[in-house]
Amino acid sequence: MVLGGLIGIASGGFVGLVFGAYIGYQLDKVIRSSGGGGQWTQAAAQGAFFDATFAVMGKLAKVDGRVTQAEIQYAESTMARMQLQGAKRQRAIEFFTIGKQPDYNMAEVLEPLRRALGRDNANARMMFVEIQLAAALVDGHFSPDEGRVLMEMCQLLGVTQREFDAVSARIAAEHSFHQQHFGQGTQTYAQELEHAYGVLGVSAECDNKTLKKAYRRLMSEHHPDKLVAQGLPDEMMQLAKEKTQEIQAAYDIVKRARK
Numbered sequence: 502m503v504l505g506g507l508i509g510i511a512s513g514g515f516v517g518l519v520f521g522a523y524i525g526y527q528l529d530k531v532i533r534s535s536g537g538g539g540q541w542t543q544a545a546a547q548g549a550f551f552d553a554t555f556a557v558m559g560k561l562a563k564v565d566g567r568v569t570q571a572e573i574q575y576a577e578s579t580m581a582r583m584q585l586q587g588a589k590r591q592r593a594i595e596f597f598t599i600g601k602q603p604d605y606n607m608a609e610v611l612e613p614l615r616r617a618l619g620r621d622n623a624n625a626r627m628m629f630v631e632i633q634l635a636a637a638l639v640d641g642h643f644s645p646d647e648g649r650v651l652m653e654m655c656q657l658l659g660v661t662q663r664e665f666d667a668v669s670a671r672i673a674a675e676h677s678f679h680q681q682h683f684g685q686g687t688q689t690y691a692q693e694l695e696h697a698y699g700v701l702g703v704s705a706e707c708d709n710k711t712l713k714k715a716y717r718r719l720m721s722e723h724h725p726d727k728l729v730a731q732g733l734p735d736e737m738m739q740l741a742k743e744k745t746q747e748i749q750a751a752y753d754i755v756k757r758a759r760k
Contacts, residue, residue, distance in 0.1 A: 545617045546618055546732025547729075547734045547735070549613045549617040549618075550614060550617075550618075550629060550732050550733060550737075551592070551736070551737075552592075552596050553613075553629065554596075555592075555594075555597040555600065556597070556609075557600060557607055557611070557633050557650075558597055559576075559596065559597035559598060559601040560601070561633060561636050561647055561650055561651075563601040564644075565647060569640060571639050571640050572636070574639075575639040576636075580593050582743070583740070584736065584739070607653060607654060608657055611654060611657040611658055612657065614658065615658050617732060618732050622732050624722045624723075624727065624728060624731055625728055625732045625733050626659075627660070627664070627722070628741065628744075630664075630665070630668055631668060633651065633654060634668065634669055634672040634673075637650075637651060638672065638673065638676045641676070651669075652665070667702065670699065670702070671699060671702050673699070674696045674697075674698075674700050675696075675699070677692075677696045677699075678697055678699070678700050678750075681696065693754065694754060694755065694758050696751075697750075697751035697754040698751075701715050701716055701748070701755065702715055703715045712752075712755065723741055723745050723748065724745070725738045725742050
């Protein structure tokens with residue numbers, strides 16, 4: 502309400518002050534209703550996370566012209582892995598469809614998500630970024646338009662360029678590692694090992710202490726229960742479990758190679 506009052510003074514004296522205060526009051530109500538005011542609640546964060554996940558996924562799918570079959574299959578696969586049914590599945594479809602609309606403004610879902618997560622739930626925020634990076638990589642690469650959407654998403658969520666660069670490198674390696682490790686690719690063992698290091702976010706030249714530290718940090722950051730406590734929807738626990746399984750698989754491959 503203070504912001505509205507200041508706007509009112511600048512634009513119209515006492516009458517403007519009254520009008521601005523009213524606008525500010527209404528804005529405060531919107532912020533509180535979306536989880537941005539008052540005490541943080543897990544439910545508000547989970548609701549904002551769920552809606553934003555599928556809206557941004559829809560935006561990424563449509564931004565370069567048309568939605569491909571691979572992008573549709575990825576969205577459906579995500580819903581299946583989350584075991585969405587009934588009203589929950591319908592809500593996911595609705596937000597995916599909303600995100601596909603021309604000139605859709607992601608701030609509609611990302612601002613509530615940023616406020617709901619707050620400053621203390623960085624791991625949940627980065628998990629959201631990872632989910633969207635994986636969606637953009639479903640066809641093997643980022644298009645320039647997808648890159649623009651991803652950068653706008655990071656700006657709205659308060660994710661730095663350095664954080665984005667680090668996580669995008671890991672997710673790209675994870676994409677290639679997943680294809681190879683689960684029998685969908687034709688890469689050599691040397692390539693699989695290279696991607697395993699990439700999943701862990703370390704170089705092949707790192708020492709064992711650095712390797713173990715990176716592994717433990719990633720396992721802690723992606724621990725399903727910890728992420729749910731920070732605002733990850735309960736339905737997305739399976740996605741977090743899959744993350745920890747891939748991190749574990751990558752670590753096992755690297756350890757065997759170092760014996």
